[in-house]
Amino acid sequence: xxxxxxVGCGACAExxxxxxxxxxxxxxxxxxxxxxxxxxxxxxxxxxxxxVCLKLTKDKCGNCQDVCPANAxxxxxxxxxxxxxxxxxxxxxxxxxxxPSKFDxxxxxxxxxxxxxxxxxxxxxATGPTMGHVTTFxxxxxxxxxxxxxxxxxxxxxxxxxxWFQCVGSRDINKCDNPYCSSVCCMYAVKEAIIAKEHAxxxxxxxxxxxxxxxxxxxxxxxxxxxxEKHGINFIRSKVHSVTQNPDxxxxxxxxxxxxxxxxxxxxxxxxxxxxxxxxxxxxDLAQKLGIDLTPGGFCKTGSFExxxxxxxxxxxxxxxxxPKDIPESVLDASAxxxxxxxxxxxxxxxxxxxxxxxxxxxxxxERPRIGAFICDCGSxxxxxxxxxxxxxxxxxxxxxxxxxxxxxxxxxxxQNKMVEYIKEKKLNRIVVAACTPKTHEPLFQETxxxxxxxxxxxxxxxxxxHNSWVHKNNPDxxxxxxxxxxxxxxxxxxxxxxxxxxxxDVNDSVVxxxxxxxxxxxxxxxxxxxxxxxxxxxxxxLGGEAHKLYKTAQGEDVQTxxxxxxKEIEQNENITVHCNTSLESxxxxxxxxxxxxxxxxxxxxxxxxxxxLATGAKAFVPDEYEYGKDDRIITSLxxxxxxxxxxxxxxAINSAVFIQCVGSRQPDRPYCSRVCCTxxxxxAIELKERKPDMDVFIxxxxxxxxxxxxxxxxxxxxxxxxxxxxxxxxKPEVSIKNDKLxxxxxxxxxxxxxxxxxxxxxxxxxxxxxxxxxxxxxxxxPLNDEGFFVEKHxxxxxxxxxxxxxxxxxxxxxxxxxxxxxxxGRASASRALTLLAKKDNLFTSGVVASADPLKCSECGxxxxxxxxxxxxxxxxxxxxGKARVNAVLCKGCGLCVASCRSGALHLRGFDTSQIxxxxxxxxxxx
Amino acid sequence: MADNDIKxxxxxxxxxxxxxxxxxxxxxxxxxxDIRVIRIPCSGRMSPKFILSALREGADAVWVSG
Numbered sequence: 003x004x005x006x007x008x009v010g011c012g013a014c015a016e017x018x019x020x021x022x023x024x025x026x027x028x029x030x031x032x033x034x035x036x037x038x039x040x041x042x043x044x045x046x047x048x049x050x051x052x053x054v055c056l057k058l059t060k061d062k063c064g065n066c067q068d069v070c071p072a073n074a075x076x077x078x079x080x081x082x083x084x085x086x087x088x089x090x091x092x093x094x095x096x097x098x099x100x101x102p103s104k105f106d107x108x109x110x111x112x113x114x115x116x117x118x119x120x121x122x123x124x125x126x127x128a129t130g131p132t133m134g135h136v137t138t139f140x141x142x143x144x145x146x147x148x149x150x151x152x153x154x155x156x157x158x159x160x161x162x163x164x165x166w167f168q169c170v171g172s173r174d175i176n177k178c179d180n181p182y183c184s185s186v187c188c189m190y191a192v193k194e195a196i197i198a199k200e201h202a203x204x205x206x207x208x209x210x211x212x213x214x215x216x217x218x219x220x221x222x223x224x225x226x227x228x229x230x231e232k233h234g235i236n237f238i239r240s241k242v243h244s245v246t247q248n249p250d251x252x253x254x255x256x257x258x259x260x261x262x263x264x265x266x267x268x269x270x271x272x273x274x275x276x277x278x279x280x281x282x283x284x285x286x287d288l289a290q291k292l293g294i295d296l297t298p299g300g301f302c303k304t305g306s307f308e309x310x311x312x313x314x315x316x317x318x319x320x321x322x323x324x325x326p327k328d329i330p331e332s333v334l335d336a337s338a339x340x341x342x343x344x345x346x347x348x349x350x351x352x353x354x355x356x357x358x359x360x361x362x363x364x365x366x367x368x369e370r371p372r373i374g375a376f377i378c379d380c381g382s383x384x385x386x387x388x389x390x391x392x393x394x395x396x397x398x399x400x401x402x403x404x405x406x407x408x409x410x411x412x413x414x415x416x417x418q419n420k421m422v423e424y425i426k427e428k429k430l431n432r433i434v435v436a437a438c439t440p441k442t443h444e445p446l447f448q449e450t451x452x453x454x455x456x457x458x459x460x461x462x463x464x465x466x467x468x469h470n471s472w473v474h475k476n477n478p479d480x481x482x483x484x485x486x487x488x489x490x491x492x493x494x495x496x497x498x499x500x501x502x503x504x505x506x507x508d509v510n511d512s513v514v515x516x517x518x519x520x521x522x523x524x525x526x527x528x529x530x531x532x533x534x535x536x537x538x539x540x541x542x543x544x545l546g547g548e549a550h551k552l553y554k555t556a557q558g559e560d561v562q563t564x565x566x567x568x569x570k571e572i573e574q575n576e577n578i579t580v581h582c583n584t585s586l587e588s589x590x591x592x593x594x595x596x597x598x599x600x601x602x603x604x605x606x607x608x609x610x611x612x613x614x615x616l617a618t619g620a621k622a623f624v625p626d627e628y629e630y631g632k633d634d635r636i637i638t639s640l641x642x643x644x645x646x647x648x649x650x651x652x653x654x655a656i657n658s659a660v661f662i663q664c665v666g667s668r669q670p671d672r673p674y675c676s677r678v679c680c681t682x683x684x685x686x687a688i689e690l691k692e693r694k695p696d697m698d699v700f701i702x703x704x705x706x707x708x709x710x711x712x713x714x715x716x717x718x719x720x721x722x723x724x725x726x727x728x729x730x731x732x733x734k735p736e737v738s739i740k741n742d743k744l745x746x747x748x749x750x751x752x753x754x755x756x757x758x759x760x761x762x763x764x765x766x767x768x769x770x771x772x773x774x775x776x777x778x779x780x781x782x783x784x785p786l787n788d789e790g791f792f793v794e795k796h797x798x799x800x801x802x803x804x805x806x807x808x809x810x811x812x813x814x815x816x817x818x819x820x821x822x823x824x825x826x827x828g829r830a831s832a833s834r835a836l837t838l839l840a841k842k843d844n845l846f847t848s849g850v851v852a853s854a855d856p857l858k859c860s861e862c863g864x865x866x867x868x869x870x871x872x873x874x875x876x877x878x879x880x881x882x883x884g885k886a887r888v889n890a891v892l893c894k895g896c897g898l899c900v901a902s903c904r905s906g907a908l909h910l911r912g913f914d915t916s917q918i919x920x921x922x923x924x925x926x927x928x929x
Numbered sequence: 930m931a932d933n934d935i936k937x938x939x940x941x942x943x944x945x946x947x948x949x950x951x952x953x954x955x956x957x958x959x960x961x962x963d964i965r966v967i968r969i970p971c972s973g974r975m976s977p978k979f980i981l982s983a984l985r986e987g988a989d990a991v992w993v994s995g
Contacts, residue, residue, distance in 0.1 A: 012957075041955045129956060439951045440968070441943070468954030469966055480962040487965055850970065897974030913970050918979055921967050925938060926986025 003036075003049050007074035009411055010038065010046030011383040014066035014075065020054045028121040030141050031131040036066050041129055044442060048074075071381030072411065089350060090316050090343035093292065093302070094336065097279040097322040100171025100180065107177075107244040108167065108275060114139050114154065115252055115272045116245060119166070119190060122274045126197050136161060136202050138252070138271055157252055161271035162205065164198060165256065166191040167242055168212040172278030173713055182299045183713040184278035185326040188216040191276045192226055195235045209236040209270075211258065214705035218677040219328060220797065220817040221787075223668055245273060262754065279326045292317060299711055301325050306555040306822040307564045310339040310829065318342045325710045330801040331823070337802055337830035344836065345531045351840075363501075364455040366431040371402040371497045374430035375489060376421060378412035378437035380467050387471035389482045393436065396486045400493045404428055412437045418450045425454040432460050432496045436489050438467040457501030459849045459912055464492035487925060494924035495917045502849030502911050505890050509594035509842045510612035513835060514539060516586060516778065519547025520565070520821060521813025522617030523572050524828025525835075530577035532832075534839055537579045537609060538572070539586055539600060545569045547619050548814075553643035554689075555821045556681050556712050562647065581607075589614075589781035592872075592892050593808030593838070594845070613808045613835045614782060616792060617828065620814035623666040623769040628737040635744050636737070636764045638665075639682050646689060656697060659690050660746050660761040662735055663703040666769030669731055674789055677818045679767035680707040684719045686765065691722040699724045700759055702735050702748060727751065737764065770818035782809045783872045792816055802830035805870065807892060810835050850895035850912035856882035858907035865899035865908060874899055874908075935990075937964040938983040942972045942995030964992070971995060 020035025027033075035055040038048050056063035057077055067075040099120045103111040110116045115138050117125070124130035125140050132140060139158045146155045168191060172184040195208035215237060217226040229235040242258045254270045281300035289296055295303040295313040302312055302319045310318050320335035321327070327335070344351075375397040379385035390408050397406035405428045409417040412435055424430060433456070435447050440463040448458035466485040474481040511534055515526045518540030526536045538545070546569055552561040572578055587599040587606070596614060600607045622640050630636050637645075645653055661683040667676040680703065687699045701724060708716040720726070728751040729735055735748035746759045774790030784804040785793040792815050795805045803810045812831040813824050838845070854865070854874065861884050865874040873892035877885050886907065888899070897910040909915070941947040947968050953960070969975060972995025980991045 042952060046955065129952070439947075439954075441948055441951060465951070465966070468951040470962075472954035472957055473959055474962045475957075476959065477962055484962050484965070491965065491967070896971035897969065898971065901974055901976040910970070910974065913974060915976070915978075918967060918969070918974075919982060922938065922979060922982045922986055925936070925965055925983070925988070 003047065003079070004074045004076050005045070005047045007072045008047045009072050009074070009381060009383070009413070010048065011071065011381050012038070012048070013069045013071060013382065014048055017065040017069050019063060019065070020051070020056055022051055022054045027124045027131050028118065030121055030124055031143070046442070050075075089347040090318060091292075092318050092320060092336075092339045092343055093289075093294070093312065093323065094320045094339070095281075095285040095288065095323050097326075098282045100178070100184075100277040100280050102170050102275050102277055105170065105177055105275075108170070108242075108273070109245060109247070110275060113245065113247045113252070113254060113273075114141055115161075115247075115254055117141075117272065117274055118170075119187065119194065119274055119276045122194055122198075123190075126194060126201065134201055136164075136198050136206075154252070159271065160202060163207040163209075163270045164195070164272045164274060165242075165254075165270045166195060166208070166210040166274045166276055168210065168276045169241070170275040170277050171280065173213065180278055180280065180299065181714055181717060182301075182326065182711045183216065183709050185216070185709040186328045187276040187278060188212065189219065189222055189225070189328065191274070192217070192229045192235065194274065196229055196233050199233055199235070207236070209238055211238050211240050211242050213239070213241060214707065216705065216707045216709055218675045218680075218707045218709060219330070220791070221674070223675045224673050227673065261751065263752075279322050281323060285323065294319075297325075297711055298714075301711065304822075306557050306559050306820075307568070307825060308342070309822040309826045310335055310342050316346060327710065329798045331826075333799055334801050334823075334826050334830040337833040338826045338828075341528045341829040341833035341836070344833070345528055348532045351532070361453055361455045363452075363457055364431075366457070366460065366501060369431050371432050371499075372404040372428065372430050373400075373402045373432040373434060373493055373496055374421075374424055374428065375400070375403050375406040375434040375436070375493060376412050376417075377406065377408045377485075377489070378435065378467075379408060379410050380412075380438060380471075381410065384437070384467050384471045384485075387475050387478050387481050388466060388485045389478070390485075392482060393466075393485045393489060397434075397436075397489050397493070400490060402432070402497045403434075403493060404430060413443055413446055418446075421447075421450050422454040425451070425456060431456065432462075432499055434462050434464065434489065434492045434496045436464045436466045436485065436492065439465050439469075459502040460496075460499050462492045462496035462499060464488040490927065491921040491924045494920040498914070498917045498920055500911065504846040504849050507594050507845040507847060507891050509838065509845055510596075510610055511535070511839050511842050512537065512611045513613050513615065513839070514596070514598065514609065514611045515615040515617055517547065517617035517619055517813065517815070518542075518545040518572075518580065518582070519617060519619045519813055519824070520549045520568075521619070521824040521828035521831075522547075522615065523568055524825040525615045525617060525810075525812050525832040526578055527568070527572060527575065528829050528832035529835060529839075530575045532836060533577065534836075535577050535579075537581060537611065539584050540580065540582045541585055543582050545572060545580060545582070548621065549821065551622075551640045551643060552821070553646040554685065556685055556715060557822075561821065586778065586781065592889060593806075594891065596808070613810065613838055615810045615812055615831045615835060616778065616782065616784070616804075616815060617811075617813040617831070618773055618775055618778065618815045620770045620772045620791075620818055623672075623771045625665050625766050625768050628662060628665065628735075628764070628766055629739060630766060633739050633744060635762060636766065638766050638768045639679065639686065640768075642686050642763075642765045646686070653690070653693060656690070656694070656762040658698040658759065658761045659687070659700070659763045659765065660759055661687060661699075661701045661703075661765045661767055662737075662746070663701065663767045664731075664769075665766040666771075668704065672769055672771070672789065674817075675707065676768075676770040677707070678770065678820045681712045681715060681820065683765065683767045684708060684712075684715050684724070687724045688715065688719050688722060691719070691724060695722070700727060700746075700761075701725070702727045702729055702746070704729060704731065727757075770814060772815060775815075782806060784809055784811075802827055803834045806872070808838060847890040847893070848895055850910070851890045851893040852888045852895070852897065852899050852908055852910050853890075854886040854888050855907045855909065856885035856887070858905045859885040860905045860907070861885060862904065864902045864904070868902050869899055870896075935961075935963045936988050937990045937992055938967065938986075938988040939964045939992040939994065940967050940969050940972070940975055940979065943968055943970050944995075946994035969995075 018034035021032040023029040024033035026040045128134045240258045318339040320339040394408040584602040772790035810831040812827040900908040900910045
């Protein structure tokens with residue numbers, strides 16, 4: 003397939019007889035040998051699977067070449083070896099889902115209604131094989147042809163009861179060799195259950211069978227609680243022993259032991275196996291070739307202090323290959339890997355940059371509109387349905403249209419060249435293209451306008467393919483009429499188009515990092531390494547933050563040694579200025595141009611900078627229960643770390659140590675999981691056991707949340723003899739001191755009997771609470787959530803930045819996190835900041851921004867209060883003092899202010915009120 | 930606008946619904962041809978005046994999606 007020629011029309015796939023498993027749809031359906039990976043693929047280009055293509059395997063067929071209107075099919079292509087010289091490599095090979103076929107007790111291979119979670123994702127998807135309709139026998143074709151399939155299809159029904167089985171291929175060394183936790187399955191199972199209920203209506207019964215419910219991510223715990231309370235999902239703490247199938251109905255009978263030890267039999271219509279994440283053998287081989295070390299689970303070995311750096315110099319890693327993780331963490335990893343790869347190459351920055359030459363812009367101000375309309379056939383994609391010739395003829399009759407032409411492919415290079423010629427020859431000053439979607443093709447045509455010397459905003463595109471020929475293919479007359487309407491509307495709008503200016507943004511390329519903890523230091527170190535002047539503002543007397551209180555990481559590294567090294571590097575870095583004992587007194591300005599006053603020991607200092615990283619961290623909650631503060635033997639996790647660090651002699655005298663988990667976390671007043679405490683307590687329990695093997699160590703917990711390979715610590719703790727007791731939040735353990743004895747009472751979840759433990763040491767795994775710094779949030783106009791954590795730009799895709807341009811986020815101020823994750827996010831925030839800083843001389847606003855007419859402005863302030871990006875403000879001096887003005891740098895062009903302006907003073911360039919009205923009026927015209 | 934046809938004027942947010950309409954095309958879904966899409970940069974751009982104007986111009990319904 004010649005991807006430069008392919009226009010993504012899909013004519014080839016319609017005629018292709020070859021079939022193979024559609025991996026995008028988890029193999030539930032087949033796809034043709036010539037295929038597009040998935041419908042949303044960008045660019046939308048087809049490819050051929052050479053293993054099933056009849057032409058390539060048997061030299062038969064050749065249909066695709068016959069029907070391809072763009073001559074894009076090339077059967078002679080062979081595998082090419084391409085050599086790229088690179089200074090750094092980012093290795094991000096991803097995972098494969100665990101294949102549960104080998105589990106005979108669930109009989110995934112044999113029972114059609116036992117599906118994997120990946121299959122269920124596709125069943126729920128609107129672009130999946132059932133278009134989001136949840137149904138049994140999802141693997142059968144919608145209209146089966148084989149007799150056997152037809153018989154089964156008769157039993158197809160909308161399920162009334164679905165069960166999810168957790169930890170299939172995870173936390174299991176009995177049936178498979180994956181001792182780790184896959185980190186993501188609990189959340190996706192909860193999500194699938196909620197969506198299934200939404201799709202099916204109220205009467206679907208969803209049950210999740212689990213060992214520990216692991217929802218330690220940001221806002222995940224609330225999601226889990228909502229699933230229980232609002233959506234009525236059943237959570238059953240049990241590992242199901244086996245599944246059998248009713249031979250008549252194909253319903254699934256299961257048998258399990260509930261928490262009270264009762265054997266329960268139940269029947270479900272469908273069972274979803276929540277399969278874990280695995281590193282494929284292929285990836286392991288490649289890793290071996292690259293010479294990077296792997297963990298026992300097959301993941302990349304990385305250290306907590308350089309969490310995206312592999313054992314091989316110059317190779318950086320991200321994603322699930324760097325331990326099981328979800329989307330936001332993968333995104334953070336990716337940004338962090340970019341920062342690490344960039345650090346290594348900072349000296350070579352900008353050495354391979356080429357300048358693009360631009361045509362001089364023609365001044366069209368005051369000219370009568372001379373519109374050129376180009377109607378695209380898109381091969382037969384549009385022309386096969388719409389009478390493009392008639393549409394072109396019609397376009398010629400419209401007001402201001404000087405020229406109209408039909409193009410077989412308007413986006414092809416020769417059509418683009420012709421367009422430039424027509425613009426020059428016919429002196430066109432506005433262009434309308436009726437073709438596919440502006441979301442993918444607008445930039446291409448705008449570039450053509452620029453090449454012809456026209457301002458790129460003198461352009462309007464209308465979609466007569468995706469919104470017309472493709473969806474009305476059985477109604478060519480109506481589609482042609484609709485295309486005419488759409489062209490008329492576009493022409494009306496284009497006539498009112500004005501050349502728009504993209505303002506240059508001056509970027510001050512120094513950086514302020516607020517907070518000198520691990521995340522802040524990691525961010526500053528990367529930015530400084532890449533050549534940017536960085537200021538760290540720390541309110542305490544020294545760098546390091548809460549990490550000073552930690553003993554070891556989950557991977558066993560000594561925190562203090564590494565921390566001291568990092569602080570030394572920061573202090574010695576010429577590009578970093580550290581301001582300790584310093585507070586931030588004010589923030590003015592916006593992206594590229596911030597101004598602040600700092601106060602250090604009473605002395606004030608003004609600072610100008612372009613971007614800010616907020617890494618203010620979080621702190622340990624001071625417990626208000628379990629008799630904390632009344633006895634020296636009751637301490638917090640950080641106190642125990644201190645004892646370890648100081649090798650406290652008191653440790654030797656302990657014969658019985660108890661940990662209580664979730665102190666202050668996962669309860670109504672603090673409804674989030676603090677993420678680090680399970681691992682921390684288990685780590686400390688192991689330390690105690692290793693120091694004194696005959697010590698009795700108990701961990702009293704609600705769910706053990708040792709996600710990823712931290713699960714191995716949990717396993718190790720059990721092997722060392724640490725005893726785990728579970729409690730419910732409404733039946734918390736009780737701590738008392740009687741006759742100088744420290745007693746902990748709880749209901750044992752196995753025996754369902756009260757038990758009492760006498761302890762020499764009680765460690766409370768306290769919550770991590772945010773600093774809730776409203777002053778700082780207001781300074782930078784960034785939001786805090788209900789608990790006081792900063793709200794990032796996007797929970798999944800923008801975890802290290804804010805919606806406010808130029809302000810970035812790292813560390814536990816975002817959400818509690820362990821050392822490696824704090825450093826990852828520190829690096830990620832640096833990487834995101836670099837995307838702005840690197841464009842220093844090349845950063846422009848969009849032309850599509852709001853502007854205010856001061857003569858019409860009534861100073862009501864609605865625009866100022868309503869804008870989510872703080873773009874409008876009041877002028878503070880001059881003739882129009884008090885009137886609104888929009889800062890084009892901050893404006894995202896959403897038009898919220900324009901719609902809200904009661905005086906009609908605000909305009910959105912490119913989508914002005916008059917332009918939208920012109921489209922509406924054009925629609926109203928009788929054809 | 931011909932009198933005997935139903936006409937729905939739809940104002941679609943560029944970032945979500947407009948993209949969804951694109952995807953409907955890529956997926957070759959079929960739907961009645963009664964809608965005319967006006968692309969807006971965000972549903973926040975939507976003004977009641979647009980709705981009133983569309984109805985006055987003969988639209989049978991207005992659909993704002995974002």
